[in-house]
Amino acid sequence: MAHLFEAGHIGGMTLRNRMIKSATFESMSGPNGECTEELRAYHRRIAGGGVAMVIAAYIGVHPSGVAYANQSRLDRDELIPGFRELTRQVHDQGALVAAQLNHAGRVADESLIGHPPLGPSPVPDKLLRTRPREMTEEEIETVLDAYAAAAVRAVEAGFDAVQLHCAHGYLISQFLSPATNQRKDRWGGTLENRQRFALEAVRRTRRAVGPAYPLLVKLNFEDFIRNGFTTSEAVDTARKMVREGVDAIEVSGGFTESVFYIARGGIPIERILEGLSLPKRMALGTLLRAMEGRVRLEEGYNLEGARAIKAAVHVPVISVGGFRSREVMERVLQQGEADFISIARPLIREADLPDKFRRGESEKATCVSCNLCLTEMGRGNPVRCYYTG
16 A cells, blocks of 8 residues: 555656645735745745645636635636746646636625626525625536636646646535535536536546646535535546546535535634624624534544545545644555545645655644634735744
């Protein structure tokens, strides 16, 4: 079985070890989605710490899917050169780099996109208080083509792979979930219909980048919301995605309305609520406090889903979710529960954690999972470790 510092393969890529920097929104791009020197320096630092591949996060594929003012985008050709410099700098550190492509769907920011956010159905988001408009057939086709076009730009920018974000309550995840997809046409209802948007995004992207270019997806195994996407549905979806040409699956869980199931640990409620109006504070505070009592932090908290999907597909499975110690990562790999381990918060705090593990200088990350990094990112501040304890 694999070991943490054994080389691995995804599609035609050779990764120098089994540790991947999972995509986490950086909040470092320019106001029009352009790659900045700050963003390049962030990924350069992590790549230089010994990780095998970094995944640049939350890259918008279409103007209607923008959620943050400082979000990366590849929806226009003029953005390619800045990202080409990012990929060059990551490669100079000996790591590979993938582009995570995404459309925010119902959680896009209306003030940025200029119209109400789009979604499979007009189901509001209880946490972020957004109210989407149901997408028309023409809008669905436009956005599907935008995924493929953004993937082509990623290839031109020198990315080694693309990852379609099919998790965490963003647009593809919204189509998959019965909680947010209540359509009565060919895009909703049955599991087969709810899968159609995701599979078509995979199909068009694969066609656009060619048969050999590495194509990954990030997929929920559970939404952790009422009437959400389930493990059995995820297994079926994963099988079909692989048949359409997916080379690896990163298995995660959680939705926007169950956000701290995605990143378990501390919930800095007061900091999250700071500056909000009283009605928003009351509604959001109630949801967060209810979540606080249910979220359990343990290393490998999405392994149940990784195991189920790994048993069903023949491509590498990447497990993300609370990994902190070398011992646990090694055990997961050696037992064949996953083929790669992806982490984010530990590398935000300690970019050189992989090298520390490799040299025997550390056995466990110093990250305490306080989630201040994600809270500040959500407030528009650059992602970094804000822990001062």
